[in-house]
Amino acid sequence: MYKSDTIAAISTSPGEGAIGIVRLSGPDARGIVSGIFNPINPESWKKAHSHTLHLGTLSFRSQELDQVIVSIMKAPHTYTGEDVIEINCHGSWLILNKILDMVFESGARPAEPGEFTKRAFLNGKMQLSQAEAVIDLIRAKTEQAAQIAVRQLKPSGARKILSIRNMIEDCLCNIEAGLDFSDQGLPVEPVSKILNRLYKTKKTVEDTVATAKKAGMFRNGIHITITGRTNAGKSSLANLLMNNRKIIVTSVPGTTRDVIEEVINICGIPVVMADTAGIRVCAGKIEELGRKMTREKVRTTDVVLAVFDLARRFSPDDEKTVKYIKNKRGIILFNKSDLKQRMDMHKVTEKLPGWPFIKISAKKQQNTEALKEKIYRFLVEDPDFDLEEVFISNSRQISLLEDVLKSLSGAITALKHSLPEDIISIDLNDALKSIDRITGAQTDEAVLDKVFSKFCIGK
Numbered sequence: 075m076y077k078s079d080t081i082a083a084i085s086t087s088p089g090e091g092a093i094g095i096v097r098l099s100g101p102d103a104r105g106i107v108s109g110i111f112n113p114i115n116p117e118s119w120k121k122a123h124s125h126t127l128h129l130g131t132l133s134f135r136s137q138e139l140d141q142v143i144v145s146i147m148k149a150p151h152t153y154t155g156e157d158v159i160e161i162n163c164h165g166s167w168l169i170l171n172k173i174l175d176m177v178f179e180s181g182a183r184p185a186e187p188g189e190f191t192k193r194a195f196l197n198g199k200m201q202l203s204q205a206e207a208v209i210d211l212i213r214a215k216t217e218q219a220a221q222i223a224v225r226q227l228k229p230s231g232a233r234k235i236l237s238i239r240n241m242i243e244d245c246l247c248n249i250e251a252g253l254d255f256s257d258q259g260l261p262v263e264p265v266s267k268i269l270n271r272l273y274k275t276k277k278t279v280e281d282t283v284a285t286a287k288k289a290g291m292f293r294n295g296i297h298i299t300i301t302g303r304t305n306a307g308k309s310s311l312a313n314l315l316m317n318n319r320k321i322i323v324t325s326v327p328g329t330t331r332d333v334i335e336e337v338i339n340i341c342g343i344p345v346v347m348a349d350t351a352g353i354r355v356c357a358g359k360i361e362e363l364g365r366k367m368t369r370e371k372v373r374t375t376d377v378v379l380a381v382f383d384l385a386r387r388f389s390p391d392d393e394k395t396v397k398y399i400k401n402k403r404g405i406i407l408f409n410k411s412d413l414k415q416r417m418d419m420h421k422v423t424e425k426l427p428g429w430p431f432i433k434i435s436a437k438k439q440q441n442t443e444a445l446k447e448k449i450y451r452f453l454v455e456d457p458d459f460d461l462e463e464v465f466i467s468n469s470r471q472i473s474l475l476e477d478v479l480k481s482l483s484g485a486i487t488a489l490k491h492s493l494p495e496d497i498i499s500i501d502l503n504d505a506l507k508s509i510d511r512i513t514g515a516q517t518d519e520a521v522l523d524k525v526f527s528k529f530c531i532g533k
């Protein structure tokens with residue numbers, strides 16, 4: 075499972091940069107670098123303390139390559155828990171690759187994706203959930219997504235998972251105390267008290283899953299599709315939401331024919347926003363092709379923004395729009411609020427029960443900021459949702475927490491029906507195993523490979 079050789083990789087991203095970094099980790103890191111590094115102060119390099127920087131040049135087979143700063147970090151207080159050396163050179167991709175070739179020729183092995191972080195995990199430097207937070211942080215598309223990852227990365231995030239484990243373990247101890255000592259006349263906690271503990275633990279896990287699922291949107295993003303009859307003002311709205319994109323807007327119904335998508339940021343949620351061809355009962359041949367694409371897009375989207383033209387009466391085109399979207403979730407937008415109202419809004423709201431609505435004017439940019447806020451609130455559902463509460467957001471971890479919930483429900487049912495204590499213990503032990511799979515205290519090579527294969531090389 076754990077290879078103790080020395081690995082190396084370029085840790086900075088490809089392309090030109092002010093500096094680039096080649097990172098080595100493993101027992102021979104220092105020896106390998108010493109063979110190619112000419113420090114300007116050889117004495118200081120020889121005695122090098124941990125976490126110090128050393129200026130010099132790199133040369134290999136008498137060819138000088140670059141002036142570099144080498145940082146040395148000695149085990150165990152390093153990212154990987156092993157000796158780590160970072161060569162900071164000028165940020166040329168060519169030079170970085172040459173340095174990498176040099177360290178490979180001197181005995182290092184190419185690091186696999188995420189292998190530095192995998193070593194950190196295997197050396198007990200972090201939990202598996204924290205390692206996953208590292209990749210989330212690298213991939214974060216919005217500031218909020220980055221904040222969630224940082225919170226998961228911190229020891230306090232890891233401690234919260236462990237506190238759930240402690241709650242389950244506590245219940246298990248009480249059950250097992252009953253098992254072991256009931257015949258010895260020792261005081262045993264009453265069933266009602268243990269049940270209460272189990273309910274409390276289950277509620278904590280349920281809340282964690284609910285917040286984690288919402289927070290997942292900040293990591294994974296969400297698809298929102300703008301739809302409605304032709305000429306309702308969909309593209310005008312899309313242009314506003316899509317950072318002033320220039321989708322063609324005309325007064326001719328049927329202007330948009332394709333699906334036009336852009337990733338935007340709504341209060342920290344990465345949203346793939348799609349503008350679509352308008353819906354019209356009597357569409358021509360080309361428009362019909364666009365309408366089919368609209369229908370497919372609406373079918374697969376997470377959320378719909380349904381645009382209705384306030385300045386016109388409810389029409390068969392609106393009726394058809396409602397038919398396409400009534401099984402989805404979304405927000406009703408009454409557009410053109412700057413014009414005289416002819417639409418009976420009730421006709422729309424009664425056909426889409428539960429859908430919130432808002433009046434806007436895309437042309438006059440009225441209420442569009444309130445619309446973004448409304449979309450955000452609609453997506454997170456809970457008005458009290460607080461990102462600060464999130465310490466899990468990754469789907470592997472959420473699915474394991476759902477396993478914990480199933481086990482806890484099993485234990486509660488068993489206890490309520492006075493089933494033998496060892497049956498309850500089995501459920502609670504299963505719950506603990508699922509928690510241990512989140513932290514990585516219990517895991518197998520296949521899971522680790524899957525987690526770390528998502529990483530870039532050099533991290």
Ligand SMILES: Nc1nc2c(ncn2[C@@H]2O[C@H](COP(=O)(O)OP(=O)(O)OP(=O)(O)O)[C@@H](O)[C@H]2O)c(=O)[nH]1
Pocket residue numbers: 303304305306307308309310311322323324325326327328329330331350351352353409410411412413434435436437438
């Ligand atoms: N007065 C007013 N006109 C608007 C508003 N929004 C859009 N329009 C006008 O309505 C017409 C149609 O706008 P588009 O944004 O192209 O409408 P669409 O729904 O994308 O139309 P199709 O692509 O044909 O389905 C244009 O002339 C816009 O200037 C609004 O809020 N108020």
Ligand SMILES: [Mg+2]
Pocket residue numbers: 308309310322329330350351352
């Ligand atoms: Mg359009």
